[in-house]
Amino acid sequence: MRRIAESTVRRLSIYLSFLEEIEERGVPTTSSDDLARLGGTTSAQVRKDLSFFGSFGKRGLGYSVPELSLRLREILGLGRQWKVAIVGAGKIGAALARYAGFAERGFMVIGVYDSDPSKIGSKSGGVIIKSMAELDRDVVAGKYDIAVLTVPAEAAQSIVDRLVKAGLKAILSFAPTQLSVPSDVTLRTVNMAMELEGLTFALTNRGNDK
Amino acid sequence: MRRIAESTVRRLSIYLSFLEEIEERGVPTTSSDDLARLGGTTSAQVRKDLSFFGSFGKRGLGYSVPELSLRLREILGLGRQWKVAIVGAGKIGAALARYAGFAERGFMVIGVYDSDPSKIGSKSGGVIIKSMAELDRDVVAGKYDIAVLTVPAEAAQSIVDRLVKAGLKAILSFAPTQLSVPSDVTLRTVNMAMELEGLTFALTNRGNDK
DNA sequence: TCTAACTTGTGAACTAATTCACAAGCCACG
DNA sequence: CGTGGCTTGTGAATTAGTTCACAAGTTAGA
Numbered sequence: 001m002r003r004i005a006e007s008t009v010r011r012l013s014i015y016l017s018f019l020e021e022i023e024e025r026g027v028p029t030t031s032s033d034d035l036a037r038l039g040g041t042t043s044a045q046v047r048k049d050l051s052f053f054g055s056f057g058k059r060g061l062g063y064s065v066p067e068l069s070l071r072l073r074e075i076l077g078l079g080r081q082w083k084v085a086i087v088g089a090g091k092i093g094a095a096l097a098r099y100a101g102f103a104e105r106g107f108m109v110i111g112v113y114d115s116d117p118s119k120i121g122s123k124s125g126g127v128i129i130k131s132m133a134e135l136d137r138d139v140v141a142g143k144y145d146i147a148v149l150t151v152p153a154e155a156a157q158s159i160v161d162r163l164v165k166a167g168l169k170a171i172l173s174f175a176p177t178q179l180s181v182p183s184d185v186t187l188r189t190v191n192m193a194m195e196l197e198g199l200t201f202a203l204t205n206r207g208n209d210k
Numbered sequence: 211m212r213r214i215a216e217s218t219v220r221r222l223s224i225y226l227s228f229l230e231e232i233e234e235r236g237v238p239t240t241s242s243d244d245l246a247r248l249g250g251t252t253s254a255q256v257r258k259d260l261s262f263f264g265s266f267g268k269r270g271l272g273y274s275v276p277e278l279s280l281r282l283r284e285i286l287g288l289g290r291q292w293k294v295a296i297v298g299a300g301k302i303g304a305a306l307a308r309y310a311g312f313a314e315r316g317f318m319v320i321g322v323y324d325s326d327p328s329k330i331g332s333k334s335g336g337v338i339i340k341s342m343a344e345l346d347r348d349v350v351a352g353k354y355d356i357a358v359l360t361v362p363a364e365a366a367q368s369i370v371d372r373l374v375k376a377g378l379k380a381i382l383s384f385a386p387t388q389l390s391v392p393s394d395v396t397l398r399t400v401n402m403a404m405e406l407e408g409l410t411f412a413l414t415n416r417g418n419d420k
Numbered sequence: 421t422c423t424a425a426c427t428t429g430t431g432a433a434c435t436a437a438t439t440c441a442c443a444a445g446c447c448a449c450g
Numbered sequence: 451c452g453t454g455g456c457t458t459g460t461g462a463a464t465t466a467g468t469t470c471a472c473a474a475g476t477t478a479g480a
Contacts, residue, residue: 005467009411013404014388031427039388043427044469051429059428060476076407077414091308095301096402101386105403146409169416170409172402176311178224178249186412188405192306192382193315194223195398197286199356199380201219202396204287206379215437241457253457254439261459269458270446 008049012072014039015046019069031062081106085144087135087159088151089114089124092174096148097125107146111138115155132162139166146170153177160187218259222282224249225256229279241272291316295354297345297369298361299324299334302384306358307335317356321348325365342372349376356380363387370397 018038022030032043032050039046050056050068053075057063073079084107086093096102097112112124113135120131130138138144147163149156149171156175163171164185173179173189181187228248232240242253242260249256260266260278263285267273283289294317296303306312307322322334323345330341340348348354357373359366359381366385373381374395383389383399391397 004411004415006408007467009408010404012411013401013407016407017387017403032429033427040390042469044471045467047427047429048468055429057428058476059474060426062427075411075414077410078407082406082410091305092302095305098301099402101403102406105406107406145413146406170413172405172409177227180250184416186409186416188408190400190402190405191223192309192400193227193311194220195382195400196292196312196315196317196356197223197226197288198216198219198398199382199396200287200292201214201222201285203355203380204285205214206394206396217437242459243457252439254441255437257457257459258438265459267458268446269444270456272457 002052004052008052009076011039011041011045011049012076015049016069016072016076016078019065019072023065023069027065029062030065030068032057034062078106081108082145083143084109085135085138085147086112086124087114087132087147087149087163089116089119089129090150093148093150094124096150097127110143111135115151132159136162136166139163139168142167144168146172149173149175151175214262218262219286221249221251221255221259222286225259226279226282226286226288229275229282233275233279237275239272240275240278242267244272288316291318292355293353294319295345295348295357296322296334297324297342297357297359297373299326299329299339300360303358303360304334306360307337320353321345325361342369346372346376349373349378352377354378356382359383359385361385 015035018035019030032046035046036043053071056068056071084102086097086109089112093112097109102109109125109127112127112129113132114120114129115132117131119129122129139147147168147170149159151159153175156173156177157179160171160173160179160181164181169184170186171181171188173187174192175189176191176193179187179189225245228245229240242256245256246253263281266278266281294312296307296319299322303322307319312319319335319337322337322339323342324330324339325342327341329339332339349357357378357380359369361369363385366383366387367389370381370383370389370391374391379394380396381391381398383397384402385399386401386403389397389399
């Protein structure tokens with residue numbers, strides 16, 4: 001399989017969410033044109049994205065909604081449950097720990113960890129907060145597939161290093177800082193400041209462009 | 211000014227955060243090579259990104275840290291305060307309302323709004339929760355530059371439509387759904403499910419690629 | 421069975437983004 | 451004031467991503 005662009009993977013997620021929506025409504029088939037309209041792209045783009053993984057449609061007819069949605073779930077790795085650790089029991093960590101959207105998609109929040117001794121033992125989102133030392137042990141023991149990082153920027157890189165050392169291969173970070181990981185570890189960063197700056201850039205420079 | 215790629219704007223944010231860090235430490239100058247190393251890119255990329263906006267460096271010397279950081283703040287529109295409304299007083303909305311990182315960067319959370327009558331009047335992050343009807347009025351009155359949406363997927367598009375109709379030009383959405391806005395409105399979406407699926411895709415397909 | 425109306429899958433063309441590579445400028449030092 | 455060591459800024463080359471355009475397959479209806 002050749003390397004797949006991140007933009008393609010993001011679009012697959014979008015297509016899947018539509019497919020699940022219309023599958024629920026009992027729609028039997030759909031077309032690249034439908035998916036494009038709903039996902040804000042073009043039908044050629046939809047077909048090209050899918051073509052990296054195989055031929056899932058029928059010419060003249062379109063795509064079977066249940067089949068394509070199953071295939072996309074497989075491609076995206078959603079055919080199983082994923083065990084998630086939340087590292088950092090602050091406001092955002094707590095909000096994520098009890099976010100229902102995770103469970104719906106097969107992401108199970110199994111543990112919440114924090115370095116603040118005064119928090120350890122109390123509950124966040126129905127889960128008891130544990131210490132960072134336990135996090136190391138739990139990761140080494142294979143208890144987690146994914147860690148979600150909601151810690152201050154200063155602490156983030158050293159925690160990432162610990163997680164990587166303990167053998168974790170996927171991290172989603174909300175820390176407002178640039179992190180580095182070895183190439184066999186996948187890292188995604190959501191940086192609110194950066195998103196807002198994208199907006200202010202547009203507000204500030206709108207109209208100056210041609 | 212020619213159209214600037216979103217990827218360039220994101221990198222400018224990264225460069226700026228480093229510049230602010232080293233400015234605080236009193237470092238007087240830096241180079242495209244430094245910025246590249248810290249930001250996980252190449253020095254040519256850094257110079258190209260900056261070149262869209264002007265020439266800020268000195269050959270043989272590099273960039274003045276205070277000057278470049280000022281310029282980037284100007285480019286990104288951070289030279290002023292931005293008034294932010296949070297729409298949706300759920301867990302995530304509440305976490306964002308009191309997120310200190312916003313204020314540091316000049317984003318002032320002035321109001322929190324929710325459609326649930328039982329929440330209206332109570333406080334979230336030190337701000338009293340107001341009704342959606344008031345949101346319309348406040349936006350029309352020019353009280354806001356930016357809205358941050360933390361509402362369920364089902365409600366998101368209709369709220370976006372209201373905000374757009376009321377004249378708002380910039381929206382940051384955390385709703386897990388695809389939204390559409392007119393071309394004169396800037397929308398950024400943070401979709402946690404999509405980020406996690408990016409990770410599971412990588413975990414599932416790692417090694418299959420060449 | 422034939423035709424008309426669709427829709428996919430995919431090379432080819434195009435557009436966008438990144439990287440290369442080097443002339444030009446700057447500083448320090450002798 | 452000349453030389454050596456750096457570093458920028460930027461066209462050119464390359465690589466990546468998107469869009470075009472059409473052959474080929476499918477269905478429905480006469």
